[in-house]
Amino acid sequence: MPSYDLRCRECGNTFSKQLSFAERKNVVCEKCGSKEIEPIFKRCNLMGKGGGGETSSGSSSCSGGCSGCSGC
Ligand SMILES: [Zn+2]
Numbered sequence: 001m002p003s004y005d006l007r008c009r010e011c012g013n014t015f016s017k018q019l020s021f022a023e024r025k026n027v028v029c030e031k032c033g034s035k036e037i038e039p040i041f042k043r044c045n046l047m048g049k050g051g052g053g054e055t056s057s058g059s060s061s062c063s064g065g066c067s068g069c070s071g072c
Pocket of ligand 1: 008009010011012013029030031032033034
């Protein structure tokens with residue numbers, strides 16, 4: 001089962017979790033219990049490829065806690 005790096009949009013907590021595809025939709029924050037969770041690698045890819053003039057802010061947030069993004 002693949003492991004994902006996830007970030008909570010509510011409290012900013014980041015954590016890794018082994019999830020199946022179905023479980024990814026039901027994951028909650030380990031810290032605050034929020035369901036507003038986003039996978040970190042996905043965010044990085046989006047910002048890296050489509051950032052345009054915002055590459056500086058994109059790369060800075062990317063390098064913070066991303067270990068699985070090929071664009072970092
Ligand atoms: Zn949270």
